[in-house]
Amino acid sequence: MSPAFRLPPRPPIEADLAERDRFQALVRDSLPNVRASAEAWRNGLAAFVTLVGTAVVVKGRTTAADLPVGWRLxxxxLIGGGLALAVAGLWHALAAQAGSRSLAVTLADIHREYGSLDAFHLATAIRAARLLTRARRAVALALACLFAGIALTWWAPGETAGHDSGRLRVTYGTGTVCGTFVSSGGDVLRLAVAGQSAPAAVPLAGVTSITPVAACG
Incomplete structure (x- = not known):
């Protein structure tokens, strides 16, 4: 039994026909508008990735070299993840601008899959808009990671910060002593060593090296 079709309550009026024409124009313009937006994002992202990548290559190693291992990691x-997310955003923006369909289609294929050319344009515009949304989200996450990484470089202690604690590793003729500097005099260097009540006395004449360290261990 064939499905029953119901007539609309009234015939279309001039306003309905005008709205239909505006909707068809909106459908036809949707794909070019989305791709134009994607092109602008692609160009901006390409410049952003180039600028940040150059800064990381030129300054990143010098900045990170002064950080403790944990902070450096x-x-x-954060910065590596931010760059990866920025590249992913650039890739999505490029796919939205250039299109993600690599296979050629015929009019018969479009009619079979979408029903009409307008529906095909609308579906293509929706796919491009979704790719552009992914690109924007990737860029937002990339900026968050990059800013967090930069903030860590501002607040992280330097590799040599702990050397100001006064701890020394002293190598002399009979071994090595590590402790906090107490005093020196009478050809003797005195260090407070953890676990010992009295400072360790190291004869300066037998010292072969003195190295400031962040911690003994």
């Missing part, structure tokens, strides 16, 4: 993960 965190900065590397």
């Amino acid at each position: 965190a900065v590397t993960v």
Whole structure:
């Protein structure tokens, strides 16, 4: 039994026909508008990735070299992840601008899959808009990671910050002593060593090296 079709309550009026024509124009313009927006994002992202990548290559190693290992690892993960997300955003923007369909289609294929050319344009515009949304989200996450990585470089202690604690590793003729500097005099260097009540006395005549350290261990 064929489905029953109901007539609309009234015939279309001039306003209905005008709205239909405006909707068809909107459908035809949707794909060019989305791709134009995607092109602008692609160009901006390409410049952004180039600028940040150059800054990381030129200054990143020098900046990270002065950080403790744990902080350096965190900065590397954040900035590296930010760059990866920025590249992913650039890729999505490029796919939205250029289109993601690599196979040629015929009019018969479009009619079979979408029903009409307008529906095909609308579906293509929706796919491009979704790719552009992914690009924007990737860029937002990339900026968050990059800013967090940069903030860590501002607040992280330097590799040599702990050397100001006064701890020294002293190598002399009979071994090595590590402790906090107490005093020197009478050809003897005195260090407070953890676990010992009295400072260790190291004869300066037998010292072969003195190295400031962040911690003894």
